[in-house]
Amino acid sequence: MGDHHRTPHRTLLRDGLVIDTDPQPAVRPHTDVLVEDGRIAAVGTRLPVHDAQMIDAREMIVLPGFVDTHRHLWQTILRSAAVDASLDGYLSRILDRHARRLTPADVHTGNLLGALECLDAGVTTVQDFSHIQYTPEHSAAAVLALRTAGIRAVFGYGYPVFDEAARQADRVRRVRTEHFPSRDGLVTMALAPLGPSFAPIGTAREDWLLARELELPIAVHVHAGPVAQRPIAALQEAGLLGADTLYVHGNSLADPELKLIADSGGAMAITPAIEASMRFGPPMVGRLRRAGITTGLGADAVTSAPCDMFSQMRAALMSGHFEDGPDGGPDEGLPLTVPDVLRMATMGGATALGLDHAVGSLGIGKRADLLLLRADAVNLAPVVHDPIGAVVLAAHPGNIDTVLVEGRPVKRGGRLTHQGLGGVLTEARQVAERLREADAAAAAEAEE
Incomplete structure (x- = not known):
């Protein structure tokens, strides 16, 4: 499917403010998440990892997708x-x-x-x-x-x-x-x-x-x-x-x-x-x-x-x-x-959806479907009092820096990695305009 669909062998999300959701949502400051072959391999502090692609999560909130x-x-x-x-x-x-x-x-x-x-x-x-x-x-x-x-x-x-x-x-x-x-x-x-x-x-x-x-x-x-x-x-x-x-x-x-x-x-x-x-x-x-x-x-x-x-x-x-x-x-x-x-x-x-064995939390062995929010965004900072409350009540999609699906970045630095996005947007506009014109024509015909 192209290079953007290949999963890095190992990725380390370093020193993030991690929110897990199972058994109940809980906050873990200064925590690393290690991804290996598309799965969550470890969650902990100061994980001793070498030869991994590093994502600096010091100013990020890390949670399941x-x-x-x-x-x-x-x-x-x-x-x-x-x-x-x-x-x-x-x-x-x-x-x-x-x-x-x-x-x-x-x-x-x-x-x-x-x-x-x-x-x-x-x-x-x-x-x-x-x-x-x-x-x-x-x-x-x-x-x-x-x-x-x-x-x-x-x-x-x-x-x-x-x-x-x-x-x-x-x-x-x-x-x-x-x-x-x-x-x-x-x-x-x-x-x-x-x-x-x-x-x-x-x-x-x-x-x-x-x-x-x-x-x-x-x-x-x-x-x-x-x-x-x-x-x-x-x-x-x-x-x-x-x-x-x-x-x-x-x-x-x-x-x-x-x-x-x-x-x-x-x-x-x-x-x-x-x-x-x-x-x-x-x-x-x-x-x-x-x-x-x-x-x-x-x-x-x-x-x-x-x-x-x-x-x-x-x-x-x-x-x-x-x-x-x-x-x-x-x-x-x-x-x-x-x-x-x-x-x-x-x-x-x-x-x-019957997918709790694979996604939904940061359990070891689960698929690495993750999102990282910018904790230093003006509408979220300071993320000190209640990080879970900040995510639910204050965040919006514009705060999302990185999204991983099976460890593969589909959004990075606030931008989707999909190469054909511009073409998709153009096609969508063309379809929408055609539908609008069909509606207008039908309305005009009904008035005659």
């Missing part, structure tokens, strides 16, 4: 195209009108730009819920873009919402065989069906059985609505409930539904900024914590919300403060803290 558990990367070319839209408006404008116009080349551009945006903002792992799989060519383009970017990703093969003909099991099997012959690698696969909230339970059964036939995890939007008031119970009654499923949003689910998820070992992905702006329902953080459900954060759709994990952590924290406890008042028994949301953005997300 963020894990985004729910994002539609193809929509990056539609950034801010639905900022004031309701859910119905988003579905009509983005998933119906614009999605149908996108070619495989457009999807490649959107996915590549979106993946690079993730890396630039310190998101080293992303669940790409890719409900744009109109043709095998769309799928190939989306997967190629993820691999070209060099991000760790779970490619969620999703059916277009308004095209029933695109839901074809043989296409899913083909993608699994051609693009994911093994379950190892930087990019892996999941199935992202409509699920029991938006399709009959018989359809969900077919999709769940297909995923299990292909040994794929499942990611699914869930909502209590006209199709199923109790979608999780519907899965249980159909014998489909399992620990291999990541549920997304779920703001309208009743507490018994959450208990079923918890008992099954399933996990949740919440996107607090989108859930608030599109009015999906009350905040979820407190309810999920009380239910004991593993929870990760996500940006969801950059059509309507910010892309970075700093924004998602703050949205989760602030909305969680207003969430009622079990008695209708403030949740004094299980208050949400700043370390809690940092863990959701790292170890919680990794666990939700």
Whole structure:
């Protein structure tokens, strides 16, 4: 893939302010992190290391890369195209009108730009819920873009919402065989069906059985609505409930539904900024914590919300403060803290995606997916009183100096290392302008 995809044999991050996230976020000043062959080999003070590439981390905060558990990367070319839209408006404008116009080349551009945006903002792992799989060519383009970017990703093969003909099991099997012959690698696969909230339970059964036939995890939007008031119970009654499923949003689910998820070992992905702006329902953080459900954060759709994990952590924290406890008042028994949301953005997300063995913390032997923040940035300094609080409440993507994926620098000195960034930006602008012109032409035709 080119020289920028080669992993240095040994890299030492020297004398940083290290924040680990497992079992709980903890600060370790003046600490070294040694990376060997893409894995974390040692974490300690004054490590005696020779023949290593050195990164001076004396003015850096070092922590695990963020894990985004729910994002539609193809929509990056539609950034801010639905900022004031309701859910119905988003579905009509983005998933119906614009999605149908996108070619495989457009999807490649959107996915590549979106993946690079993730890396630039310190998101080293992303669940790409890719409900744009109109043709095998769309799928190939989306997967190629993820691999070209060099991000760790779970490619969620999703059916277009308004095209029933695109839901074809043989296409899913083909993608699994051609693009994911093994379950190892930087990019892996999941199935992202409509699920029991938006399709009959018989359809969900077919999709769940297909995923299990292909040994794929499942990611699914869930909502209590006209199709199923109790979608999780519907899965249980159909014998489909399992620990291999990541549920997304779920703001309208009743507490018994959450208990079923918890008992099954399933996990949740919440996107607090989108859930608030599109009015999906009350905040979820407190309810999920009380239910004991593993929870990760996500940006969801950059059509309507910010892309970075700093924004998602703050949205989760602030909305969680207003969430009622079990008695209708403030949740004094299980208050949400700043370390809690940092863990959701790292170890919680990794666990939700089934990747906690590989990423999410600085455990020895884990993949070296790391980010380094400039501790001397004017909006962070002095990082003395509460470094975890500084990361969650004060930092932004512009503070990120270095990002490593499996020990390989994908951002260094505040700049992405991807050689084709300028071309990607040009292509994205061209696609966006074409879509805008198509909208204008359609509006003019409607007025005639």
